[in-house]
Amino acid sequence: MDSLTIRVSRDRIIFASYDRLRNMLPDYAVCPNNPDISLNANVHQAIKATDMAQQDYDFVDIFTDEPTLLVPLKEFDEDDAADIYYFNFPSLKGRSKVCYDTLPYLNALLLFSIDRDAGNTLTDYFPAAKLHSNLTALMRQYVARYPFSSTLPRLYCYLCEGKLTLVVVEQGKLHFANTYNIHNPADSLYFIAGIAQRFDLSADGERVYVSGFGPEAATLAESLGKIGLNAFFMDDNEELSHHPIAKIEEFPYDLKVHLLKAYEV
Numbered sequence: 001m002d003s004l005t006i007r008v009s010r011d012r013i014i015f016a017s018y019d020r021l022r023n024m025l026p027d028y029a030v031c032p033n034n035p036d037i038s039l040n041a042n043v044h045q046a047i048k049a050t051d052m053a054q055q056d057y058d059f060v061d062i063f064t065d066e067p068t069l070l071v072p073l074k075e076f077d078e079d080d081a082a083d084i085y086y087f088n089f090p091s092l093k094g095r096s097k098v099c100y101d102t103l104p105y106l107n108a109l110l111l112f113s114i115d116r117d118a119g120n121t122l123t124d125y126f127p128a129a130k131l132h133s134n135l136t137a138l139m140r141q142y143v144a145r146y147p148f149s150s151t152l153p154r155l156y157c158y159l160c161e162g163k164l165t166l167v168v169v170e171q172g173k174l175h176f177a178n179t180y181n182i183h184n185p186a187d188s189l190y191f192i193a194g195i196a197q198r199f200d201l202s203a204d205g206e207r208v209y210v211s212g213f214g215p216e217a218a219t220l221a222e223s224l225g226k227i228g229l230n231a232f233f234m235d236d237n238e239e240l241s242h243h244p245i246a247k248i249e250e251f252p253y254d255l256k257v258h259l260l261k262a263y264e265v
Helices: 039-049 078-088 116-125 135-145 185-198 216-227 253-260
Strands: 003-008 012-017 027-032 059-064 069-072 096-103 108-115 130-133 154-160 163-170 173-181 208-212 231-233
Touching (some): 039 116, 059 253, 096 130, 108 130, 135 154, 135 163, 154 185, 208 216
Parallel strands (some): 003 059, 059 130, 208 231
Antiparallel strands (some): 163 173
């Protein structure tokens, strides 16, 4: 089965082709973005410069890091999806396309968007492509990791490429999810402290779990003791059972989780 995963973010575009039934490691290419040109122009350049992007694939999944909005399944109306999304993210109206992922067994959907021009370029090159949020696999992983015996809330913190995503899971269900832009380490502590207070987390309760891309996540986990929280750093290698993909430093944790389908184990 020939499949291609493309992860598009403001810093880089990653191409990965992986068959977990036949190979331990994927073929991949990482293309850093040029900040002086548009995302669409970066997509064009990345596709032209990457040999694996020139091949034919049966399945193509495209992941974007644009803002997300968690919506209960019973309240979702596809006709209203764009209006709801742009009400929350008005700056994206007119330059993005709104999509959604279903979160199986969680009775929720995740609204997200992709830059309209970049999205059109990608779907022109890969007509069979499906669009996803890079947080979908991550949220499924967090819920799967929540112990069945627990009834207390857990706060999962994901620090990646200048963004902090906070997810609260309680009794195996998603109760909160939001992403914040981070300009300095103090921003992360501020947002985490606010959500911890809202859900009555403390050093004596369930731990705060921190994962991320690069050394900043481990530093954040160490820093949370300063605000009275019991933090645990989720090392990629430990979380993903020492799989070789876990050791690929160029891959963010969310991409590793998607490729390994770790939440299905």
